[in-house]
Amino acid sequence: MKFLRRGESTPTSDSTSTDAGAAVADTTVTLGKGRPTPSRREAQGRRRGPVAPAPKTAKEARARRKALRGTKEERKVSSAERRADVNNRRARMLAGDEQYLLPRDKGPVKKYVRDIVDARRNLLGLFMPLALVLILSMILSPALQAIVTLAMLVMMLFMIIEGVVLGRIVNKRVRDRFPDSTESSMSLGWYAFVRASQVRRMRAPKPQVNPGDAV
Incomplete structure (x- = not known):
């Protein structure tokens, strides 16, 4: 049992109530921190x-x-x-806008390959028109079937030879211009072959150079 000394007084009810209120406030604050603050998406979802x-x-x-x-x-x-x-989007893609190109056409290496192909006069570009002419002639005159078949075989042989030569040219020039390129030789050669075999007006993106231009 604690005895009061002379000059000391007992704590008043005001101080007791103040301490109790502070404790309650502290408890309230502590309880409020038990839940994380809702995210913006959750708040918007509740407002919907x-x-x-x-x-x-x-x-x-x-x-x-x-x-x-x-x-x-x-x-x-x-x-x-x-x-x-x-x-x-299509107009920008045909114009060669990098943002709208297909993944296969993106990058400076692919653009350089397109310019190399477009600056050449390739026999591969005549394959589709000649093939249509030969097929129509075979339909109109069945007697020419043997000749048309032989002509198509010769044309395909020339296509393969030119495709191999074009692939070698493209790979050599790409390695010289972009020594750090990770594109495989087969991928670049096939990309050049496919573009060269298309009619110039049907190529996408559109050619940015004229035949005979220095690239």
Whole structure:
């Protein structure tokens, strides 16, 4: 039992209530930290409101789909915007914009290969037109079938020879210009062969150099 000395006084009720209030406040703060702060996505999700119940009948489902599609004018505007976006992307891809190219066409190495092929006059580019002419002549005159078949075999032989020569030229020039390139020789040769075998007007991206230009 503790005795009071002279001059000391007992603690008042005010100080006791103050200490109790501080303890309660500390307890309240401590309890508030027991849950992590909600993320922005969670807060936005709570503000979206309740999820609409699933339709009970086919009629309700059709009505909901119709409401989600919007009006006829809104659908027309949306369709026109999508077509404009597709056309814009295609135009940029054909122009050689790196951002819109296909993965197979991206990079300075592939652009250099395209320029090498486009600056040459390749026999490979005549394969498709000549093949169509030979096939049509064989259909119109079956008697020429043997001659047409022989001509196509000779043409394919020349294609293979030119493809091998073109692949060697492309790989040599790429290794000289880009010594750190990791592209395989087979990949570069095939890429050049496929582009050279296409009609010039149908190549994508469009040629950026003219035949005979120095690359």
